[in-house]
Amino acid sequence: MGAMAVDKNPTVLRQLRYGNMERVLEVLRRKGPSSRADVATATGLSRTTLSGIVGRLLADNVLLEESAPLDGARAGRGRPVHRLTLNPSSAQAVGIEMGRERLRVAIANAAHEVTASGGVHRPNRGSAREQADCALALLRDLAEREGIDLAGLSGVGIGTPGPGETTGGGTGPLGDAPGVPRHRQSVADRVAASLDVPVLADNNTRLAALGEAIWGAARGAGDALHVTLSYGVGGGLVAQGRLFRGAQGAAGEIGHISVDPEGARCWCGGHGCLEQAASVPALLRAAGRRSWSRFTEALAAGEERACAALERAACAVGRALAAACSTANPQRVVLGGEIAELGPLFLDPAEAAFRRYTAARVSRGVRFVPAALADRAGALGALALVFHESPLLAGYPTRGAAAPGVADGASAVAAS
Numbered sequence: 001m002g003a004m005a006v007d008k009n010p011t012v013l014r015q016l017r018y019g020n021m022e023r024v025l026e027v028l029r030r031k032g033p034s035s036r037a038d039v040a041t042a043t044g045l046s047r048t049t050l051s052g053i054v055g056r057l058l059a060d061n062v063l064l065e066e067s068a069p070l071d072g073a074r075a076g077r078g079r080p081v082h083r084l085t086l087n088p089s090s091a092q093a094v095g096i097e098m099g100r101e102r103l104r105v106a107i108a109n110a111a112h113e114v115t116a117s118g119g120v121h122r123p124n125r126g127s128a129r130e131q132a133d134c135a136l137a138l139l140r141d142l143a144e145r146e147g148i149d150l151a152g153l154s155g156v157g158i159g160t161p162g163p164g165e166t167t168g169g170g171t172g173p174l175g176d177a178p179g180v181p182r183h184r185q186s187v188a189d190r191v192a193a194s195l196d197v198p199v200l201a202d203n204n205t206r207l208a209a210l211g212e213a214i215w216g217a218a219r220g221a222g223d224a225l226h227v228t229l230s231y232g233v234g235g236g237l238v239a240q241g242r243l244f245r246g247a248q249g250a251a252g253e254i255g256h257i258s259v260d261p262e263g264a265r266c267w268c269g270g271h272g273c274l275e276q277a278a279s280v281p282a283l284l285r286a287a288g289r290r291s292w293s294r295f296t297e298a299l300a301a302g303e304e305r306a307c308a309a310l311e312r313a314a315c316a317v318g319r320a321l322a323a324a325c326s327t328a329n330p331q332r333v334v335l336g337g338e339i340a341e342l343g344p345l346f347l348d349p350a351e352a353a354f355r356r357y358t359a360a361r362v363s364r365g366v367r368f369v370p371a372a373l374a375d376r377a378g379a380l381g382a383l384a385l386v387f388h389e390s391p392l393l394a395g396y397p398t399r400g401a402a403a404p405g406v407a408d409g410a411s412a413v414a415a416s
């Protein structure tokens with residue numbers, strides 16, 4: 001295969017360029033500041049190729065070239081040694097979550113450290129174009145405020161609600177994947193065109209599962225099931241450190257496991273789904289309360305109807321988790337969302353029901369943990385999608401501990 005084939009296929013050319021660039025960055029991540037000669041040796045790239053890549057990375061501010069302090073023996077002799085180092089203020093990847101009620105952005109540098117994150121609470125309505133522009137405005141505000149340079153950006157991950165498989169936007173490697181909601185594709189295309197980088201997009205709850213697996217409550221557990229119990233019930237399955245999607249991209253959708261054979265028809269087409277028994281609206285209906293705050297007040301007062309409703313929901317969650325864990329056999333079950341945030345009042349009966357309905361061998365190996373990243377999980381998962389699953393970038397965050405402590409500029413960043 002000659003150069004002609006490469007020229008005809010911009011994706012292949014782009015992957016080749018990104019591949020070599022990523023090899024250079026990987027060496028600097030691993031070895032720290034290094035001379036050009038050391039980078040050439042470690043990557044096996046020719047002087048000419050390396051010079052082109054380094055020139056571009058310096059121009060984009062991804063790398064800095066510094067004069068190394070000379071040691072005594074070499075002082076005053078020969079030329080000073082120049083060393084290449086990763087610029088901590090340059091963004092390599094961006095993660096965006098457009099939840100139903102919030103918009104969040106996280107930025108990471110080439111050392112795979114999360115350098116900024118922020119967000120706004122707002123309903124994500126309007127056209128795909130408006131939503132994408134809003135996210136881009138938030139990203140640019142955040143970058144400007146934190147002094148982060150976006151010129152060297154290599155990829156963006158986006159999480160949006162709704163089913164469907166991973167999709168690539170615009171210049172992305174996957175093109176127009178079938179079965180992807182048109183809205184998600186349009187958002188990805190708009191962001192890709194505006195920033196001129198590849199974009200990967202996926203379901204936001206599934207990305208939260210990946211975020212918790214890389215940076216949060218399931219860190220270090222290769223196999224984890226993530227469940228969000230909120231206004232809907234969503235989930236994601238991480239197997240051997242990667243998102244497991246299944247044939248239709250619906251793997252881990254625990255909210256639509258049937259827990260009541262006599263149950264009403266669900267919007268998904270099934271009957272008696274977990275979401276109809278253990279979501280916020282289901283609890284409010286069962287307890288006869290109008291708002292979540294009224295419901296939690298009733299629980300705090302020990303009101304019988306509210307407590308019984310929560311107990312029934314916890315049992316339903318435990319039984320559904322028993323079915324899911326018997327199939328997937330994870331090490332951790334991560335529980336997030338308003339209902340899980342009620343704490344032991346909900347988690348204890350849910351876990352008790354789970355243990356009752358699960359084979360001892362599976363049950364023994366599973367630990368229940370509350371979600372750790374709160375509403376940052378989706379945006380961090382979108383970052384992990386770029387680092388961890390993109391065909392363009394090798395490797396994944398190895399300094400995950402940096403994420404939970406990252407400064408959060410939520411209140412200071414305004415949406416446009």
Ligand SMILES: [Zn+2]
Binds near residue numbers: 256266268
């Ligand atoms: Zn359903």
